[in-house]
Amino acid sequence: MSAHFHSPGLAIRGITPPLNWSSFKAIAFDMDSTLINIECIDEIADAAGKKAEVAAITEAAMRGEITDFKDSLRRRVALLKGVPAESLAQVYEQRLKLNPGAKALMDAAKAAGLHTLLVSGGFTFFAERVKSRLGMHEAHANVLAIEGGVLTGEVIGDIVDGEAKKQHLTALCARLGSPTSAAIAVGDGANDLPMMGVAGLSVAYHAKPKVREQAMVSIQEGGLDRLLELIR
Numbered sequence: 001m002s003a004h005f006h007s008p009g010l011a012i013r014g015i016t017p018p019l020n021w022s023s024f025k026a027i028a029f030d031m032d033s034t035l036i037n038i039e040c041i042d043e044i045a046d047a048a049g050k051k052a053e054v055a056a057i058t059e060a061a062m063r064g065e066i067t068d069f070k071d072s073l074r075r076r077v078a079l080l081k082g083v084p085a086e087s088l089a090q091v092y093e094q095r096l097k098l099n100p101g102a103k104a105l106m107d108a109a110k111a112a113g114l115h116t117l118l119v120s121g122g123f124t125f126f127a128e129r130v131k132s133r134l135g136m137h138e139a140h141a142n143v144l145a146i147e148g149g150v151l152t153g154e155v156i157g158d159i160v161d162g163e164a165k166k167q168h169l170t171a172l173c174a175r176l177g178s179p180t181s182a183a184i185a186v187g188d189g190a191n192d193l194p195m196m197g198v199a200g201l202s203v204a205y206h207a208k209p210k211v212r213e214q215a216m217v218s219i220q221e222g223g224l225d226r227l228l229e230l231i232r
Helices: 040-047 051-063 069-078 086-094 102-111 124-134 162-176 190-198 209-214 224-229
Strands: 010-012 026-029 115-123 138-147 150-156 183-187 201-205 217-219
Touching: 026 162, 040 051, 040 069, 040 086, 040 115, 051 069, 051 190, 069 150, 086 124, 102 115, 102 124, 102 224, 115 124, 115 162, 124 138, 138 162, 162 183, 162 190, 183 190, 190 201, 190 209, 201 209, 217 224
Parallel strands: 026 115, 026 183, 115 138, 183 201, 201 217
Antiparallel strands: 010 217, 138 150
């Protein structure tokens, strides 16, 4: 903890606030349990009566107990086979809410000229809508296969895991002509650690213990806009 800064529910290490927005060119966010209040896959599973089963795998993956995220996602998506595709819209409309402070932080980052990136191990159905809702620049997530109006239990194409999140952030920085040290990465689960590891500022939001321990900033109380206490 910096000798110059103390705020309840906000832990920092290796940095001395205040930081300046001008030091950063990009900010990357995880989606589920970071920008939004739910794990979408768990809520879709609820429609299939398999929420407990799927949520147990999600929790273990986010804590870092399951090291192969791709395998854990395939296992969970397989359990969604036969769920009506309309369940996705129901989850979005009835259960998904932005986490406190998400809009305020996003607006501040955009006002400072940062490129905003959403990288999710979740699904494009939700990621594209959250991107639009927050006015973000780009989003990358997984595509659920749908045939005949129901989920097939499969993911189309490459799975966005921790390594892919890091690659999307690295590629964005390259396009902006900036080092990854000019990026901020915000997440809550073990699959966010690779991108947090290359970013100049890593932020854990109500995160799993393994993630809190490694982040430069850990927000344990309040909303995402707590980060604004550290950046001017």
